[in-house]
Amino acid sequence: MRMTQEFYCWLQGPHRTHTPIDSMNWNCKTGTSIGFDEVPEWQDWTERETTKDQQRIEQVIDGLDLSGKRLLHVGVGNSKLALRFCNKVDAIDGITIQKRELENAINMNISRYQVFLVSKFSSKLPELLDSSYDYIIDNNPSAFACCRMHFFVMMRNYRRLISPGGMILTDKLGLGWSTSENDPRWKLSRDDWYSIGLKFDFQGIDLTDSVYGLRAPI
Numbered sequence: 001m002r003m004t005q006e007f008y009c010w011l012q013g014p015h016r017t018h019t020p021i022d023s024m025n026w027n028c029k030t031g032t033s034i035g036f037d038e039v040p041e042w043q044d045w046t047e048r049e050t051t052k053d054q055q056r057i058e059q060v061i062d063g064l065d066l067s068g069k070r071l072l073h074v075g076v077g078n079s080k081l082a083l084r085f086c087n088k089v090d091a092i093d094g095i096t097i098q099k100r101e102l103e104n105a106i107n108m109n110i111s112r113y114q115v116f117l118v119s120k121f122s123s124k125l126p127e128l129l130d131s132s133y134d135y136i137i138d139n140n141p142s143a144f145a146c147c148r149m150h151f152f153v154m155m156r157n158y159r160r161l162i163s164p165g166g167m168i169l170t171d172k173l174g175l176g177w178s179t180s181e182n183d184p185r186w187k188l189s190r191d192d193w194y195s196i197g198l199k200f201d202f203q204g205i206d207l208t209d210s211v212y213g214l215r216a217p218i
Contacts, residue, residue: 019192020185021148028147034097034119035144046104050080053139053171053210058084060169060211061135070131072161074120074138079105081137082113093129095120121150126160134166139174141193142186159200165218168202172210 050058058081061071066088073081076094082105086092094115096102105115118128120138136158145151158168175193178186188196190212194204202214 019188019195021142021145021151021188021192021196024183024185025147027149030146035121035146035150044098044100046078046098046100048078050078051139051174053173054081054137056171056208056211057137057139057169060207061085061137064135069134070163072129072131072133072136074136075140076101076105076115079108079110079113079115082110083108086110086112091131093131093133095125095129120154120157121146123153123157125157129161131161132163132166133161134163136162136166136168137170138168139171140177141168141170141175142188143174143178143182145182145186155196155200159202159216162216164216167205167213167215168197169207170212172212175212 054077062084066085069089071085071089071092073092073094076082076096079094079101082092082094089112092110092113094105094113095118096105096115097117097119099117102115102117105113116128118125122128138158141154142151145154162168170193172190176187176189178184190204190206193212193214197204197214200214201217203217205213205215207213
């Protein structure tokens with residue numbers, strides 16, 4: 001992947017991350033990456049219950065004014081988030097790399113909900129979705145990352161997709177988790193996450209003692 005001047009300036013900006021991932025390899029040398037997938041028994045979440053960390057994120061969302069808002073759910077799993085909020089928002093888009101999760105979402109026929117089979121690490125994500133979102137929900141932002149370059153591509157994608165004043169929502173549990181076969185340095189703390197957010201002009205906000213937001217400038 002060729003680094004644009006804009007991307008280079010972000011990475012070399014005034015905010016230094018000082019996080020565990022600073023020592024990770026810069027480039028995994030794959031043009032298109034889905035990151036590290038989980039072991040097979042943990043890949044498909046269509047029949048699994050919603051995780052505790054996502055439940056806490058959903059509780060926060062439930063307390064927000066969602067009228068006219070657009071949500072992006074990264075890793076749709078069982079699509080119960082969309083089922084819960086579809087009648088309160090303008091639209092919910094979701095992405096997944098699991099074909100069964102896509103098929104399940106289509107079969108559920110949830111109003112105002114569409115799902116795309118695409119990796120969050122793809123540089124083509126903003127063009128594919130062709131939308132902006134008030135809230136991006138990603139309860140495992142770093143867990144599946146393969147290299148710093150693709151992780152920063154994901155962050156750049158989120159920055160381009162977020163509406164002015166919008167927020168990325170994640171939870172302490174998922175933020176501090178990595179896939180079974182991935183490097184444990186991808187486990188991030190709250191301070192790590194907020195420090196990384198600064199490089200992309202996000203402001204860290206504690207929504208609860210475990211749900212963290214990165215707010216985009218207005």
